Amino acid sequence: MSVLDESSAEMKKISASVRGNLETRAVQIMAEIQQGVEKPFKEVLDLSCGDPHGLGLKPLTFVRQVLAACLYPPLLDDDTLPADVRERAQMFLGHCAGGSIGSHPEYNGIRKVQHSVSEFISRRDGATADPDNIYITRGSTEALLMLLRLFAPSAHPLQTGVLTPVPSYKGFTRVLSVQGAAMVPYYLCEEEGWSIQIDDLRKAIQIARRHCNPMALYVVNPGNPTGHLQSKDSIKEVIRFAAEEKLLIIADEVYQNCVYGEGREFCSYKKALVELGPPYCNLVELASINSVSKGAMGECGLRCGYVELVNLDSSMDQNIIKVFSTTLFAPVLGQIALDVMVDPPQPRQPSYPLYTQEVQSIKRATMNNVQKTLEVFNSLTGITLQPIGGGLFAFPRLHMSQAAIEHAQERDLHPDVMYCSRLLEEEGLLILPGSKLGMKKGAHYIRVSLGAHEDMMTEALRRLKRFHLRFLQEFPFSTRAGGHAHHAHRPAPAMPTDLPPPPLCEAL
Structure with missing residues (x-):
């Protein structure tokens, strides 16, 4: 069998609803909590996808102000909005038929x-x-x-x-x-x-x-x-x-x-x-x-x-x-946000200071999440994580004992799916199993979103570490099968703690 055939066959074995099943169970767990069912946690934390706003990061004020003025043009005469916001909104409306973002672009x-x-x-x-x-x-x-x-x-x-x-x-x-x-x-x-x-x-x-x-x-x-x-x-x-x-x-x-x-x-x-x-x-x-x-x-x-x-x-x-x-055209509101992303407020414009402050705050929060994630994963036996140079995800590898793998097989589950399912049930943390992404047979991974509010990330990592230590107690590496564990103690790469503001066109 060729590499192409083997990969295609393996992909077909992977249920298209792995994350869907976990998401459905997460919703059920939240409903159970609301109904008074006792859980060791008060809410489910979802770090399974890259949705920054859904994970607690706040939208940029300038973007939302421009959108608001475009949606409701009378705000163009409202002095509570900065002048550059009103100018940007007026410019956009001038590029829309009939001066309305409801027109067809x-x-x-x-x-x-x-x-x-x-x-x-x-x-x-x-x-x-x-x-x-x-x-x-x-x-x-x-x-x-x-x-x-x-x-x-x-x-x-x-x-x-x-x-x-x-x-x-x-x-x-x-x-x-x-x-x-x-x-x-x-x-x-x-x-x-x-x-x-x-x-x-x-x-x-x-x-x-x-x-x-x-x-x-x-x-x-x-x-x-x-x-x-x-x-x-x-x-x-x-x-x-x-x-x-x-x-x-x-x-x-x-x-x-x-x-x-x-x-x-x-x-x-x-x-x-x-x-x-x-x-x-x-x-x-x-x-x-x-x-x-x-x-x-x-x-x-x-x-x-x-x-x-x-x-x-x-x-x-x-x-x-x-x-x-x-195909359908891109939503006009999205195009307005895209224009702001590639052409943000410039120095000497009224919105520049706040915009820069908000962008830097989000970037520092994400970098702090990267550092915390590296520190936690690289401190745990049975997990290895490559340095994170970019993006919004960590993709650590799980080194499981034979007992853990057999436990998953008995339940007709990929080992990483079993791991994620138990993590959700026991700690209320939803992450994505790597088998959903078509990895080689015998290799187990999890994907964790980094684009979250720092408090959420800290709590998520606390829950994951607590679960993983229990998991190792239940499924320890034997002397004969413990060859993977020593990989987990690579020190986390140092991250800068106080970066100067980058040029604004690169700040996003």
């Missing part, structure tokens, strides 16, 4: 927003971005769906294949399935900080060509769920590989403003591509994605993002128009 986004995004990308990468190559979408998942519709299914007799990292964002595997594309797995190297290994990419595509027609390479940087940050040199290696194999690079960069650690900084695939120069910068096809759902913005409910298309063949122009024009 263009399919590819409000023109002003396209220009704001192109200017943001140009500043970030030091290379001009054409606003005509930018499409505003209803979030990153829809952007992925639109991209796959461009070439999957294709006229080729074999099924379209997409090289996909494992572990990966589970929403992408669902999108692949919906579009009838084949997942071509390439495994990130955990021992080297979840890095992409070019030799593994080559092996994956060679095996895949026996079964499908690989046309695209999907990368997530910073990583979800792994929390890795890809270096510029690594990105350039991946670009060269894509050029050799004539693959479209789909770069999911929605966590680009969630980077942690002194000296670490995000490098976009577009910037690395430009730096490589000819022939790469003129030939390699790239689609890069961003969203208002992550970072300090955290506006998951507004459903908006963008995709920039670079170097796509001109023969695709009509197909691009067809695909993006036949």
